[in-house]
Amino acid sequence: MQTCNQDRLQNKITAFSHFGATPKGGITRLSLSKSALEARAEFCNRCKKLGMDIKTDDMGNIYATIKGTENLPAISMGSHIDSVVQGGNYDGILGVLTALEAAETIITEKIKTRHPITxxxxxxxEGARFDPAMMSSGVITGKFNRDDMMKVKDIKGISFGEALEASGYLGSASNRLSPSKQAAYLELHIEQGPVLEAEHKNIGILEGVVGMVNYEIHTVGQSDHAGTTPMKMRQDALHAASILICDLYDKLSKIDNELVFTFGRIISSPNVHTVIPDDVRFTLDARHKDPAIVQKVVDVIKNLPTEVVKCQVSSKELWARKTVNFHVPFVDIVEKNVNALGYTGKRMYSGPGHDAQFVADVLPTTMIFVPSIDGHSHCEEEKTDIADCYKGANVLLNTVLDIDKAI
Ligand SMILES: [Zn+2]
Incomplete structure (x- = not known):
């Protein structure tokens, strides 16, 4: 088995934690912001020093490549370097830095690979500055229209197209990831949840990304004076919504142990403390790997009563995503390497979305998770123990080398 260098990986994590550092030890590194461009420049400098060839495509995605010994499509790996506001030092960036560490190991140990490594x-x-999330992997895999994405503006009115042009990373569409140029894609990511740590596992062996639905449920009543309207004569839309939420919570809890669901947003109108609410909208996000379970959630929503406490009830799907299954032979290679390296692993599905789920539509793909301490993510407390980062990098490195031999 080949192994990376833990001190060198720690050095990378520390170096990149300075770009967009916040006082409490996290980062704010919005896409194409000054701090994100500093991180990109540091990445490119390190790749150039290693002798890697760097290209960018027309979404500003960066591809840093080591030559292979044969004329074959590349084995690629990576993630993102942007963060949410007051995010942590591991979400996304760890996937880039473990990939860079694996590449550096291949170069410095003079390991010959048949395929180029990118x-x-x-x-x-993240979509934290320009909505939607996973914008660029979405464009190159045909999920989003590039022209529409170029027009998306941040809160200061700067469009994605303007920010990309100004960044210096606008490249050619001919450099986009495609099956003619890449043969495989691997992404290491932090779990962003508490399961691996709770079960004392070193590595998450990903089988896919769970499917999900997001519904908005709407109740309509009548606004009246909070002081004069007797309780029995009210049409309180928030009372109706609260009954529905409790009822849904009860019913959905009984469907399946692995089903997760969240009422994440509630908008009550007119939202005045002396007025009975007449219009309430709340969201229901539900996720499970089995489409039949997700369908059961949809059935429960479809069978909601049309009237509750004299208020009208309706629902509509805001969006949905199908379960993505990763490339089974790669999943097996990851598991084999976890065992061969003497680590503990758990087969699992990702709840959050990742670029890999879009890439999986065009290339054989899989992901590797490492544990998040206390399950924290998208916050300044986000952390993964360096020993676990190192283990993840070793699994990534050996998986790349095995795929190089296998395909
Ligand atoms: Zn991420």
Whole structure:
């Protein structure tokens, strides 16, 4: 088995934690912001020093490549370097830095690979500055229209197209990831949840990304004076919504142990403390790997009563995503390497979305998770123990080398 260098990986994590550092030890590194461009420049400098060839495509995605010994499509790996506001030092960036560490090991140990090896940085994964999330992997895999994405503006009115042009990373569409140029894609990511740590596992062996639905449920009543309207004569839309939420919570809890669901947003109108609410909208996000379970959730929503406490009830799907299954032979290689390296692993599905789920539509793909301490993510407390980062990098490195031999 080949192994990376833990001190060198720690050095990378520390170096990149300075770009967009916040006082409490996290980062704010919005896509194509000054701090994100500093991180990109540092990445490119390190790749150039290693002798890697760097290209960018027309979404600003970066591809840093080591030559192979044969004329074959590349084995690629990577993630994103942008963060949410007051995010942590591991979400996304760890996938880039473990990929860079694996590449550096291949170069410095003079390991010959038949395929070229490419490290990818995806632009605007978080969607925290420019909505939607996973914008650039979405464009190159045909999920989003590039022209529409170029017009998306941040809160200051700067469009994605303007920010990309100004960044210096606008490249050619001919450099986009495609099956003619890449043969495989691997992404290491932090779990962003508490399961691996709770079960004392070193590595998450990903089988896919769970499917999900997001519904908005709407109740309509009548606004009246909070002081004069007797309780029995009210049409309180928030009372109706609260009954529905409790009822849904009860019913959905009984469907399946692995089903997760969240009422994440509630908008009550007119939202005045002396007025009975007449219009309430709340969201229901539900996720499970089995489409039949997700369908059961949809059935429960479809069978909601049309009237509750004299208020009208309706629902509509805001969006949905199908379960993505990763490339089974790669999943097996990851598992084999976890065992061969003497680590503990758990087969699992990702709840959050990742660029890999879009890439999986065009290339054989899989992901590797490492544990998040206390399950924290998208916050300044986000952390993964360096020993686990190192283990993840070793699994990634050996998986790349095995795929190089297998395909
Ligand atoms: Zn991420």
């Amino acid at each position: 490290v990818i940085i995806w632009t605007n994964e």
